[in-house]
Amino acid sequence: MYTLAKQFAFVFVAILTASFGTAAFAQSAEEQAVLAPIQAMFDGMAKRDAAAIKAPTLPGGTMVLMRDGKPAQMTFEAFADRVGKPGPTQIEERIHDPLVKIDNDLAVVWAPFDFLVDGKVDHCGTDLFNVVRVEGKWMIASVADTGRKNCSAK
Structure with missing residues (x-):
């Protein structure tokens, strides 16, 4: 009987741990909505489609890309024009484990990323997105x- 109780307790704890572990990484519908324009921008980048890159961005918005301690600043329009040109390579940006914080119509997303060229990691780092809700749309x-280039192999 004692062994059966121990087995039950072990299974119960395992189920609880699995449930809480999954819930910790699950994203709410609102968090998914905040992440949607980011994925749309990445999809536009992969297609090298300037209009698709700009579509989920606020007009007049900017980017600051830190490279070797130096900031490269540009508008979304300039970025879209640069990345949206046809090219011989396949590009893809992927974020993982995003931290999403929302307050009413303002959200921030902090996420590690990998940038792939022809399926191989070219560089990696952390993305920081400021996202706003305008007329119900993020x-x-x-x-x-x-x-940075010193990315661990995945």
């Missing part, structure tokens, strides 16, 4: 990121 207001 839009990217600004982006800052770090970028």
Whole structure:
């Protein structure tokens, strides 16, 4: 009987741990809505489609790309024009484990990223997105990121 009680307790704790572990990484519908324009921008980048890159952004928004301790600033329009040109390589940006914080119509997303060229990690770092809700729709207001080449192999 004692062994059966121990087994039950072990299974119960395992189920609780699995449930809480999954819930800790689950995203609410609102968090998913905040992440949607970011994924839309990434999809536009992968297609090298300037209009699709700009579509989820707030007009006049800016980017600050930190490279080797130096900021490169540009508007979303300039970024879209640069990345949206046809090219011989396939590009893809992926974020993982995003931290999403929301207060009414303002949200921030902090997420590690990998930038792939032809399927291989070219650089990595952390993305920081400021996202605002305008007329019920989340839009990217600004982006800052770090970028480094010394990425661990994945």
